[in-house]
Amino acid sequence: MEALYRHLNALVFSPPLPIAWTNVAFTPPADGAGKPKPYLRATSLRSPNGRPTITRSVRYAGLFQVDVYWPLAAGEQAARDIAGAIAGHFDNTRLRNGALTICVDERPTDGPSLIEGPMMQIPVTVRWYALA
Structure with a gap:
């Protein structure tokens, strides 16, 4: 997962967007008047490991x-543009993480906008796998 985090962190926006990382203290940004400002939140979900029959390698995915x-x-358009930039940044990517190579073979998808408190949320889902 660390390679995915590093890859996201390498994506630069102007102005910069803070990232809320899993299990790391984070205060959503606000301007001087207390109005919320844009930010990103990164989370991960591992799938059960499987064994491909040809190579006998363990397949990690999530x-x-x-x-x-x-x-x-x-x-909404500026937020959609950011979601598209994130999807493009991860599309068809190979990331090294120690002995593993994490692969993203399909373009990440951005989902429908959701309302969460004073913010609109657009999820971008990156499907990845690695063989060990």
């Missing part, structure tokens, strides 16, 4: 989700 949080009433 989902890496990056949520784009955008203030309500600030439009």
Whole structure:
């Protein structure tokens, strides 16, 4: 998972978007008037391991989700553009993590917008696998 986190962290936006990492203290950003500002949230979900029959290698797989949080009433297109940039950044990617190579063979998908408190959320789902 560390390679996926590093890859996300290498993506640069202007202005920069803070990232809420799993199990790391985070305060959502706000402007001087207390209005929420955009940010990203990264979470991961591992799938059960399986054994391919040809190579006898263990297959690791899972989902890496990056949520784009955008203030309500600030439009949707800019948030969709960020979601698209994230999807493009991970599309057809190979990432080394020690002895493993993490593969993203299909373009990540961005889901429907959701309302969460004062923010709109757009989930970007990255499907990955690695063989060991």
